[in-house]
Amino acid sequence: MAEIPHAFHAAGGVLLQTITSNSMNQPAISRKDFLKNSTLGLAGLTLVPDALNAQSQKKHVTSGTSYTLKNVRLETGFEYENDEVIATRTGLFSIDIENGKIKQISAGQPPAKAIDAGGMLMLPSFxxxxxxxxxxxxxxxxxxxxxxxxxxxxxxxxxxxxxxxxxxxxxxxxxxxxxxxxxxxxxxxxxxxxxxxxxxxxxxxxxxxxxxxxxxxxxxxxxxxxxxxxxxxxxxxxxxxxxxxxxxxxxxxxxxxxxxxxxxxxxxxxxxxxxxxxxxxxxxxxxxxxxxxxxxxxxxxxxxxxxxxxxxxxxxxxxxxxxxxxxxxxxxxxxxxxxxxxxxxxxxxxxxxxxxxxxxxxxxxxxxxxxxxxxxxxxxxxSVLAKANLAAQLYGYSTEFGLSRMLKLATAGPVPLDDNGVQQWPKAGDDADLVLVDASCSAEAVARIPAVKSLVYKGKIVF
Known part of the structure; x- marks a missing residue:
């Protein structure tokens, strides 16, 4: 799949466009009504919004949410030169999330009612x-x-x-x-x-x-x-x-x-x-x-x-x-x-x-x-991503491969690609615990510690 350049949206992050409903026959709701009645609040992009205090959390966060993220950047493999990893291949995908789980990952045309991730890189949450x-x-x-x-x-x-x-x-x-x-x-x-x-x-x-x-x-x-x-x-x-x-x-x-x-x-x-x-x-x-x-x-x-x-x-x-x-x-x-x-x-x-x-x-x-x-x-x-960055600097993990391996310190284990460059995360059935960051791959994320644009916990968009 050809890579599409990052779409760096207004407000520096992910924007809510239209939202999938439990029934595809139901009309899309407005962004205002959606933010009022559901879990999907994407307003605060670098700080958790005030809406996430204890009382409002109980009011706004619900279970059983189903939605699709489109234009999500995922790692698909390594590129080699003389047996050395020199780059990480990525592609843009749609991620269906249902009841706190990743239901499906697809490269086809996403549904019209979806949340645009703007080409941001998806990683396991930290x-x-x-x-x-x-x-x-x-x-x-x-x-x-x-x-x-x-x-x-x-x-x-x-x-x-x-x-x-x-x-x-x-x-x-x-x-x-x-x-x-x-x-x-x-x-x-x-x-x-x-x-x-x-x-x-x-x-x-x-x-x-x-x-x-x-x-x-x-x-x-x-x-x-x-x-x-x-x-x-x-x-x-x-x-x-x-x-x-x-x-x-x-x-x-x-x-x-x-x-x-x-x-x-x-x-x-x-x-x-x-x-x-x-x-x-x-x-x-x-x-x-x-x-x-x-x-x-x-x-x-x-x-x-x-x-x-x-x-x-x-x-x-x-x-x-x-x-x-x-x-x-x-x-x-x-x-x-x-x-x-x-x-x-x-x-x-x-x-x-x-x-x-x-x-x-x-x-x-x-x-x-x-x-x-x-x-x-x-x-x-x-930031535990900053800890992964520190480890990479202290121990000389400065190559594409080495930097990508250090991500496991921030995630406590899971990384998108295994040591052979085979995609192992995400998979259908995984918990929908993920972050979206403005980076092209794990190695860049560890090296540059980009700001986190969105955090999802068990399918609920925290911000």
Whole structure:
């Protein structure tokens, strides 16, 4: 199929033209009436519109929507020169969406009643797989971080002081942070949520309220995170309660540094996960001997309990960046065999994580923004596509092929073309979770981080 140049429409993005109805015999409705009565709001192209607050979401977002996107740019294959990928082929297609799924992909003439995507590139929507939605300054007055004293335990003392006030606005701020993520093309997040004696389960309940308010346009899985230690503070009873309160993973934090006991803390975490059918996602910042021992002990526990394979993650895991190359290879092989994933924020500066080594051994690598504008971190754009771009720069993935592979960090897995250039996404039956960006292909999207023009979550056009 011959390529058609991008149609860069007024307002810099996708325009609503005419809308498909449940019956092709019904007349098209006006844009005004459509926006009033349906899920398809395309007004805000770089920021989630005010219509997506909790109350209006319940009013406007409905289920069972059927519509067609036309002039959607999809990747169809690689172009080669002397066995090197030098470009990505694309074509324009129509995408039928029904009841939250992609029903059909066609290259023929689209129906008259369709939404014009204007030649924008369609990619899987992004997934932020390590973030703290429950505690942020975002959505309130600007605050930079203050000087830290006392390391992580000093920060625990600070949290014990400020959390009661933060809880008063945590639902509202979580929703504002979700809006930021959506504006960057993210429709799903794995959020760690504080479980500790200060807030008990209040952080969890407040975040669950925010997620309930946004359930029609945003998905999430939750990690019960003992930010103040499992045993350093008396968090055990609250973790046990949280495990029965709608969370998906049991978390952890530096078992040696905080709790002073690797085996005791990991054993508790593993057993709690097994008893409640949960996964595991442990923050591990320790970069010395204790960090390596924690990794190796967790690998052994997962191998003893195969039910945890594919459901266990180490967040950060900075110790991997401190190991020599042979040891990195060894640990990567063991992580892969145990199906333990790494959730990395792609740090840079003095510590460079061995992401290429992990990928070579088929370790599942996820990324996320972690803290965004809170007492831990002043920074945070909300973009995991920017994280993929950073990884491409740090590890030299600058070719067409390399850049296209880095997209999987932003999507938590799916990319349009497999390593051989065969189209694997989208397919009929896939969830209609997608973004439209002004780029010619995945490689350009990773390299240039274009603005997200539209986000669709389970068939609902978020913006």
């Amino acid at each position: 997934r932020d797989m390590h973030i703290h939605l429950d505690k942020t300054f975002y959505g309130g007055p600007w605050q930079a971080v203050r000087k830290r004293t006392g390391g992580v335990k000093g920060m625990i003392a600070l949290e014990q002081k400020i959390l009661p006030d933060m809880l008063k606005t945590s639902t509202f701020r979580a929703e504002k942070l979700i809006e930021l993520l959506q504006s960057k093309g993210t429709s799903f997040a794995r959020s760690h949520v504080n479980i500790e004696p200060t807030s008990r389960l209040a952080s969890l309940k407040n975040l669950q309220t925010a997620l309930e308010n946004r359930k029609n346009t945003f998905g999430a899985e939750l990690v019960a995170f003992p930010q103040h230690g499992v045993f350093y503070t008396d968090t055990v009873p609250f973790l046990k309660e949280a495990a029965k309160s709608g969370i998906d993973f049991i978390g952890g934090l530096d078992p040696y540094t905080i709790d002073g006991a690797i085996e005791k803390t990991i054993d508790f975490t593993v057993q709690l996960a097994l008893d409640n059918g949960k996964g595991i996602d442990i923050h591990l910042h320790e970069s010395g001997e204790s960090g390596l021992k924690t990794v190796e002990y967790l690998i052994s526990k997962v191998n003893e309990n195969p039910a945890l394979k594919g459901k266990t993650y180490l967040s950060h895991c900075f110790v991997l960046g401190r190991l020599d190359k042979p040891k990195q290879e060894e640990i990567a092989e063991k992580l892969s065999a145990a199906q333990i994933g790494i959730a990395s924020t792609i740090p840079f500066g003095g510590l460079i994580m061995p992401i290429p080594t992990l990928l070579k051994h088929n370790v599942k690598v996820l990324t996320g923004n972690d803290s965004i504008i809170d007492h831990w971190n002043t920074f945070g754009t909300g």
